[in-house]
Amino acid sequence: MDLKIARLVAVLWLYGSATGAAAAAEAPPVPAEVPVGRSPEEKAPDADTVDAATVDADIASQELSGDAKVRLDAARDAVVQIRGFFEESESSAFHGSGFAVDDGRRIVTNYHVVAQAVLYPRQYRLEYLASDGRKGPLNVLAIDVPNDLAIVAADDFELPSLKLRSEIPAQGERAWSIGFPLNLGLTITEGVANGLVENSTVQRIHYTGAINSGMSGGPALDRRGRVYGVNVSVVSGRQLVGFVVPARHIPPLLARAKQPLTQSVSAQQLRQRVTAQALAYEAEVLEARPDTAGTQTVRGYVLPTQISPHVACTTVDERSPHVRVRVETVSCSIQSRIVVQSGLNVAGLSMQHRILQSVGMHPLQFERQVNRVAAVPRRAGASAHVAPFACRDALVSLDGFDARISTCVRQYRLFAGLYDFDVTVVGIDDTQQALVSWLALQGVAFESGRRIMERYLGALQWTP
Amino acid sequence: MLIEQIGPHRQPLLRQRYTGAGAECRVGRDLGCDIVVDDEHAAPQHAVLTLLEDGRVSVRDLGARNATRVDGKLVPADTGVIVEQGEVIVGRTRLRLRTRHTPIGPERVFRRDFVRRHRTLLAAAGVSACIAYGGFLQWLNAPSSMLRGVTKATLVVFGLIALWTGLWALTTKLNHGSWQVRVHVTIASIGAAFCAWGYWVAGLVAFAAQWSVLVQIGVAVVGGAALFALYLHLRQATHYGRRMALALAGAATLVIGAIAWVIAIGVEDGDVNRVDLGPQVRLGAERVVPNRDIADYLAEVDELKRAAARERQKSLLNAPLADADD
Numbered sequence: 001m002d003l004k005i006a007r008l009v010a011v012l013w014l015y016g017s018a019t020g021a022a023a024a025a026e027a028p029p030v031p032a033e034v035p036v037g038r039s040p041e042e043k044a045p046d047a048d049t050v051d052a053a054t055v056d057a058d059i060a061s062q063e064l065s066g067d068a069k070v071r072l073d074a075a076r077d078a079v080v081q082i083r084g085f086f087e088e089s090e091s092s093a094f095h096g097s098g099f100a101v102d103d104g105r106r107i108v109t110n111y112h113v114v115a116q117a118v119l120y121p122r123q124y125r126l127e128y129l130a131s132d133g134r135k136g137p138l139n140v141l142a143i144d145v146p147n148d149l150a151i152v153a154a155d156d157f158e159l160p161s162l163k164l165r166s167e168i169p170a171q172g173e174r175a176w177s178i179g180f181p182l183n184l185g186l187t188i189t190e191g192v193a194n195g196l197v198e199n200s201t202v203q204r205i206h207y208t209g210a211i212n213s214g215m216s217g218g219p220a221l222d223r224r225g226r227v228y229g230v231n232v233s234v235v236s237g238r239q240l241v242g243f244v245v246p247a248r249h250i251p252p253l254l255a256r257a258k259q260p261l262t263q264s265v266s267a268q269q270l271r272q273r274v275t276a277q278a279l280a281y282e283a284e285v286l287e288a289r290p291d292t293a294g295t296q297t298v299r300g301y302v303l304p305t306q307i308s309p310h311v312a313c314t315t316v317d318e319r320s321p322h323v324r325v326r327v328e329t330v331s332c333s334i335q336s337r338i339v340v341q342s343g344l345n346v347a348g349l350s351m352q353h354r355i356l357q358s359v360g361m362h363p364l365q366f367e368r369q370v371n372r373v374a375a376v377p378r379r380a381g382a383s384a385h386v387a388p389f390a391c392r393d394a395l396v397s398l399d400g401f402d403a404r405i406s407t408c409v410r411q412y413r414l415f416a417g418l419y420d421f422d423v424t425v426v427g428i429d430d431t432q433q434a435l436v437s438w439l440a441l442q443g444v445a446f447e448s449g450r451r452i453m454e455r456y457l458g459a460l461q462w463t464p
Numbered sequence: 465m466l467i468e469q470i471g472p473h474r475q476p477l478l479r480q481r482y483t484g485a486g487a488e489c490r491v492g493r494d495l496g497c498d499i500v501v502d503d504e505h506a507a508p509q510h511a512v513l514t515l516l517e518d519g520r521v522s523v524r525d526l527g528a529r530n531a532t533r534v535d536g537k538l539v540p541a542d543t544g545v546i547v548e549q550g551e552v553i554v555g556r557t558r559l560r561l562r563t564r565h566t567p568i569g570p571e572r573v574f575r576r577d578f579v580r581r582h583r584t585l586l587a588a589a590g591v592s593a594c595i596a597y598g599g600f601l602q603w604l605n606a607p608s609s610m611l612r613g614v615t616k617a618t619l620v621v622f623g624l625i626a627l628w629t630g631l632w633a634l635t636t637k638l639n640h641g642s643w644q645v646r647v648h649v650t651i652a653s654i655g656a657a658f659c660a661w662g663y664w665v666a667g668l669v670a671f672a673a674q675w676s677v678l679v680q681i682g683v684a685v686v687g688g689a690a691l692f693a694l695y696l697h698l699r700q701a702t703h704y705g706r707r708m709a710l711a712l713a714g715a716a717t718l719v720i721g722a723i724a725w726v727i728a729i730g731v732e733d734g735d736v737n738r739v740d741l742g743p744q745v746r747l748g749a750e751r752v753v754p755n756r757d758i759a760d761y762l763a764e765v766d767e768l769k770r771a772a773a774r775e776r777q778k779s780l781l782n783a784p785l786a787d788a789d790d
Contacts, residue, residue, distance in 0.1 A: 123786055323608065363747055368604045371744045383736045387779040390771030392764050393742030395674055397755040405761060406741040409768040411776040414785060419772065422739055431748040446769045450762065457758050 072188040097179035097218030100159035109217030139260035145277035151257035165226035166248040169193040179215025204243040275417040282347040303353040304459035326357040346443020363431035400462035421449040473703025485517040506555030583646040590653025597660040635701040655693030691717040
């Protein structure tokens with residue numbers, strides 16, 4: 001279920017870039033007149049304003065009108081639509097939003113909006129479309145995969161830039177988001193910022209507001225018209241739940257954005273760079289040892305729950321496969337929010353422990369149900385992204401019980417350093433009760449996956 | 465000498481015996497011949513077979529346009545040949561020739577007499593074993609609806625066996641004039657029961673020994689049993705010789721196996737989400753191999769890195785990445 005949501009989110013992100021991803025839009029009801037005219041002499045004095053950003057007028061002095069229109073008009077010229085084209089095609093293959101910062105020559109957007117152009121530089125080209133109808137080619141200058149940010153620039157333009165705000169808005173602050181949802185033209189939505197998402201591996205601000213796919217990369221504005229973040233994603237199937245990348249991650253990236261990436265490195269190196277960024281994040285988040293190794297005991301089985309920090313567990317009320325089988329399920333996961341490619345999330349972890357109990361079944365009958373539960377397919381992946389699994393199974397003595405362990409590993413096609421792990425553990429001692437446990441790692445380094453697996457197997461235990 | 469005209473399955477169609485030195489048998493389409501053949505490739509007066517004093521036979525061609533052959537060899541037009549036995553071909557008609565020089569082996573013992581004598585019992589046993597397997601599966605999967613399940617399994621088994629044996633019985637009737645239903649039911653049901661139970665037992669043993677090759681051996685045994693059953697059906701229902709029956713049964717087994725494989729595994733290429741968990745687990749079962757400890761198993765898992773890389777290489781060869789040539 002978690003995986004499904006993660007995948008949906010990933011797909012949405014993808015389409016967000018392609019068709020206008022739903023992004024959290026925070027539009028300040030205050031008349032934050034975002035100065036769109038570019039005047040270099042104006043320096044933002046606020047401590048929470050990133051110094052690189054320039055504004056036309058002092059927003060702070062403006063009266064708050066509470067009108068989204070004011071905010072939209074102020075930001076209009078700074079926001080562009082970013083479109084990707086396949087080879088010589090005239091109709092766009094994907095599109096998203098972006099906005100000018102700094103000296104007005106550089107545009108901030110999401111990494112996932114421009115991912116195709118980064119990974120397949122010879123196949124895709126990027127173009128911007130400004131509010132006044134100007135268009136021209138774009139180059140990617142820098143990427144930040146874990147924070148899903150990218151800096152792009154064109155040779156020939158200067159836009160009025162937006163001012164950045166590095167502090168996280170307080171919960172309940174009104175906010176607006178601007179972008180090009182579903183290719184419908186420039187749009188502003190209004191909502192409320194709800195602070196940083198708790199227990200998330202990456203910093204995301206939760207935004208409650210109308211969200212539509214296609215706004216990825218667009219600015220999220222506070223009441224004074226400053227950019228507090230970048231629209232990034234929504235939870236599909238839920239209403240008005242969106243996420244925004246905090247603006248504080250933009251300046252470090254701007255500092256790195258010197259020249260077009262495709263001029264300095266090959267496509268191969270770009271892919272390696274994406275892999276390296278994802279793996280650095282994965283090592284930090286998945287592989288990190290938690291402060292206290294959390295476990296949960298169910299029917300004598302000690303089940304690992306907190307094998308990494310950030311793991312969130314729920315006891316799922318799952319439908320039993322059979323009337324005479326009782327199932328208790330503990331599901332744990334770290335939701336992957338890192339997109340390396342359209343529809344491909346990495347650095348995810350899912351774990352599911354199921355204790356099956358027979359209600360007066362014959363051992364042969366119970367065994368049938370156990371095999372059935374163990375074989376339920378839970379993995380997902382497209383042959384465009386991943387190679388087939390290689391598997392190895394054996395009977396292994398764990399702490400207090402014997403188990404059949406089947407481990408399957410597959411490598412990513414485009415990113416040779418990333419692997420998926422799929423480990424199924426089935427307890428085989430008892431004829432009336434069995435543990436079926438499953439660990440899935442998504443987009444990890446092989447060695448890292450092996451260490452997490454070791455931690456997981458070492459923690460499984462049975463005490464009578 | 466004994467002359468038999470034989471059919472396509474080497475079965476005798478006509479038989480004539482000649483005694484006394486100098487006895488002559490003319491073969492041809494002419495009504496004056498001793499053996500009149502209804503064969504447009506034979507001459508009106510095609511060949512003459514004469515019994516000599518020493519008991520051998522002289523075969524002479526009477527100048528037919530399609531020369532007479534003995535055991536595949538042309539008979540010289542002027543001299544003829546002298547033989548003790550053989551197959552004489554006149555046009556397209558085959559005559560089997562025997563003389564007192566032809567060796568006669570000892571009589572064959574009825575090896576399959578047992579099957580014939582107990583065919584009712586054996587057929588019943590085979591059908592019961594099949595129904596038992598159906599019921600067993602039902603009991604494993606849905607023990608709460610046993611009665612319905614067993615009824616269903618019985619009907620399915622009866623239906624399939626009826627269809628299968630019906631086909632073979634019809635073939636037998638056309639070839640031999642009798643139905644032989646019980647013999648075919650015996651072959652079909654015992655074969656099927658052996659395959660089903662054998663495969664189940666192979667799974668059990670494979671887990672106990674932790675040797676997944678055993679499952680493949682199980683599949684091979686099942687295939688062998690199917691081949692043998694088909695062979696018996698063919699021998700029973702047709703006039704084919706052993707080699708021909710074996711070849712046909714082998715071909716049919718391969719075709720059936722391929723169909724089963726396509727149904728079970730599918731022809732879908734490179735499904736990236738399929739995992740191989742290994743043999744089905746048997747709870748609390750006796751095991752032959754000792755368990756590994758975690759460290760040993762993890763060392764084995766390390767080998768998966770190379771295996772996964774191989775899978776990736778294969779996948780890249782199959783479907784190269786776009787824009788990969790840098």
